[in-house]
Amino acid sequence: MFRRAPDRIRDQVTFTFDGMPISASAGDSVAAALLAAGIRACRTTPVSGAPRGPYCMMGVCFECLVTIDGVGNRQACLIPVRPGMRVETQSGARAIAEESHL
Numbered sequence: 001m002f003r004r005a006p007d008r009i010r011d012q013v014t015f016t017f018d019g020m021p022i023s024a025s026a027g028d029s030v031a032a033a034l035l036a037a038g039i040r041a042c043r044t045t046p047v048s049g050a051p052r053g054p055y056c057m058m059g060v061c062f063e064c065l066v067t068i069d070g071v072g073n074r075q076a077c078l079i080p081v082r083p084g085m086r087v088e089t090q091s092g093a094r095a096i097a098e099e100s101h102l
């Protein structure tokens with residue numbers, strides 16, 4: 001469905017998505033790299049578990065939330081790929097760390 005324009009191919013960057021190596025072009029957002037690799041869903045909804053994927057590609061819809069290097073609720077469309085980055089599907093709502101002082 002999505003193809004990279006020939007003049008947009010740059011140095012390659014490799015990261016993982018759910019443990020699978022993904023090759024991207026330097027400067028790609030995580031969302032663009034996932035779509036270019038044929039991955040259309042990157043999170044599931046908290047209520048029904050329905051798959052969701054990047055939609056607006058400009059930080060408005062929040063459909064692209066993923067976990068990056070262990071940190072949840074990251075907007076994949078706003079974060080550039082980095083070599084070795086570990087991206088994971090965000091399943092439902094992000095876990096909130098327990099506050100020890102409450």
Ligand code: FES
Pocket residue numbers: 031053054055056057058059060061062063064065075076077078
């Ligand atoms: S795709 Fe809409 S906020 Fe990322």
